[in-house]
Amino acid sequence: MQQLTCKLQKVYNWLQANLYPGMTVRNFGEIEGIAVGTEFDSRAALAASGIHKPTQAGISGSSTAGADSVVVSGGYEDDEDYGDYIIYGGQVSHDPNTKRQIADAELARGNLALVVSYNRGLPVRVTRGLGSRKHTYRYDGLYQVERWWADRGKSGYKIYCFALRKIDDQPISTPAGELPLPSSNLEPNLVKAYTTRTVRATEASELVKKYHDHICQTCSTRLDRLGGAYAETAYLRPIGRPHNGPDTPDNIVCLCPNCHVLFDSWAFTIEDDGTLAGVLEGTVNEARGHALNKDHLAYHRRLFLQAQG
Amino acid sequence: MQQLTCKLQKVYNWLQANLYPGMTVRNFGEIEGIAVGTEFDSRAALAASGIHKPTQAGISGSSTAGADSVVVSGGYEDDEDYGDYIIYGGQVSHDPNTKRQIADAELARGNLALVVSYNRGLPVRVTRGLGSRKHTYRYDGLYQVERWWADRGKSGYKIYCFALRKIDDQPISTPAGELPLPSSNLEPNLVKAYTTRTVRATEASELVKKYHDHICQTCSTRLDRLGGAYAETAYLRPIGRPHNGPDTPDNIVCLCPNCHVLFDSWAFTIEDDGTLAGVLEGTVNEARGHALNKDHLAYHRRLFLQAQG
Numbered sequence: 001m002q003q004l005t006c007k008l009q010k011v012y013n014w015l016q017a018n019l020y021p022g023m024t025v026r027n028f029g030e031i032e033g034i035a036v037g038t039e040f041d042s043r044a045a046l047a048a049s050g051i052h053k054p055t056q057a058g059i060s061g062s063s064t065a066g067a068d069s070v071v072v073s074g075g076y077e078d079d080e081d082y083g084d085y086i087i088y089g090g091q092v093s094h095d096p097n098t099k100r101q102i103a104d105a106e107l108a109r110g111n112l113a114l115v116v117s118y119n120r121g122l123p124v125r126v127t128r129g130l131g132s133r134k135h136t137y138r139y140d141g142l143y144q145v146e147r148w149w150a151d152r153g154k155s156g157y158k159i160y161c162f163a164l165r166k167i168d169d170q171p172i173s174t175p176a177g178e179l180p181l182p183s184s185n186l187e188p189n190l191v192k193a194y195t196t197r198t199v200r201a202t203e204a205s206e207l208v209k210k211y212h213d214h215i216c217q218t219c220s221t222r223l224d225r226l227g228g229a230y231a232e233t234a235y236l237r238p239i240g241r242p243h244n245g246p247d248t249p250d251n252i253v254c255l256c257p258n259c260h261v262l263f264d265s266w267a268f269t270i271e272d273d274g275t276l277a278g279v280l281e282g283t284v285n286e287a288r289g290h291a292l293n294k295d296h297l298a299y300h301r302r303l304f305l306q307a308q309g
Numbered sequence: 310m311q312q313l314t315c316k317l318q319k320v321y322n323w324l325q326a327n328l329y330p331g332m333t334v335r336n337f338g339e340i341e342g343i344a345v346g347t348e349f350d351s352r353a354a355l356a357a358s359g360i361h362k363p364t365q366a367g368i369s370g371s372s373t374a375g376a377d378s379v380v381v382s383g384g385y386e387d388d389e390d391y392g393d394y395i396i397y398g399g400q401v402s403h404d405p406n407t408k409r410q411i412a413d414a415e416l417a418r419g420n421l422a423l424v425v426s427y428n429r430g431l432p433v434r435v436t437r438g439l440g441s442r443k444h445t446y447r448y449d450g451l452y453q454v455e456r457w458w459a460d461r462g463k464s465g466y467k468i469y470c471f472a473l474r475k476i477d478d479q480p481i482s483t484p485a486g487e488l489p490l491p492s493s494n495l496e497p498n499l500v501k502a503y504t505t506r507t508v509r510a511t512e513a514s515e516l517v518k519k520y521h522d523h524i525c526q527t528c529s530t531r532l533d534r535l536g537g538a539y540a541e542t543a544y545l546r547p548i549g550r551p552h553n554g555p556d557t558p559d560n561i562v563c564l565c566p567n568c569h570v571l572f573d574s575w576a577f578t579i580e581d582d583g584t585l586a587g588v589l590e591g592t593v594n595e596a597r598g599h600a601l602n603k604d605h606l607a608y609h610r611r612l613f614l615q616a617q618g
Binding site: 029080082085087106107119120121122123144147149150151152158161163167192193194195196197198199200201202205221223224225226227230232238240241242256257258260261262264265266267279303306307309 | 530
């Protein structure tokens, strides 16, 4: 497997060097070999590590794939850094000397990339510029775009804001005297809430969403929103113990959130010919290249029937 | 505030003692003063602590409020314990000597209470019976019902199964030689997934859902399912920095998941008179006792307009 990966990498490197010189690889999530807390003495070194490839831009990303990384440099008037929670002022046109914003921000490029990351729940690497030591940067781990909005910044121009929340609960390593990071208790307005629903996605489920263009397979709803449509997926034969269903497209249906809630509570199931049974009527939508496995359909029907009491 | 709480507690105690002798308080979540890892030498001691009040039943809960606690005693044929992940075989009629199941389980009482906990995302306290030392129990922290299903158990009778996942990432303290808990890596089929959406609720948002009987305020959808309907809520003026909206019913709308996704992406807003603007048409549903605050509505409209680019 490692050999194959190695060979594929060589083929890829060749293709990149010879066919698409401008093409860049976008890696979401951790970069192998780069621990949280690693410091870099220049943007060039940071770029070479793969953590954040652009050497100038604060946001690494594309408006189709999403943003994989941001550099929070400090000093920008609309950024607020609370350690585990960052309000990131997005991409703006600013005066290079004063760092003051000089025009309205747009929902394009970097800002749109972060909206796409929000839409898809993609992890964003956060690197902080260490203000106390010029040209020093520290990779601080993965964050998620919890919310985005647009507002007037301190300059009076429009800005796009992104609330970034650290994904894991690991404290950020802060060498003494380096960067006075506020403690994670610095958000006094945090309301005590409990989680009622968590939606996760994998590579296979993203593929299924693409096959169906984010249209619900059972009710044909498509939730269009800025930065792309939203859909969820569900497994016919659940993954994990004790069902041990596979994470493959033939075990996955594309659903809108409403149908997903019903699906998870055994309110409907699907016959071999695609007919819906239970509280939903009609037939499941098909898409080229995406067929549901009959064994997994049968597995779901069995659990559906058992759950009916 | 502490004084007031104390006084209310006294009033409550008096009411409970004098008016509703059979009434029980159902506390969800942590019990103050009882640390994770605390051991008890009897079910009576466990009950007295408030962790798990019934002295016989494995599930503490009601079919209306949900289950607040379970005791995983070990030895039941359909339970599987992987430490951070437990497959709990639910409530069954069993032979007290052999512990073998002697009839089909029903979706009622304890089992229904756990389905309600799943529906509402309520935290469930887990206490383990320590097999190596008879009559010893250890409180092991908060779990969430990740999924439920029904199946045939090893006995051939019907069982309800509940996959319980530990809420926090704190490792379970396991005194050497006490209870050979498997490591949390014991779920090899765990698929690498990322979170695309997390839905949280507070006391205030639960109240708003009740006001509206779980009917979406914008599209009137009500997602009925076993154990109760499902709805979500959203804040007009977002809570947390920098918006600092309050967690109060007049700042909260009751939405179905689909409309919630649109709401969070600034696809629609609400006028003072309840008219919907943006991609949704019509008027917001009203409910007795639930009025939306005009300042918060104006705050949302301002952010909605800014986001339109």
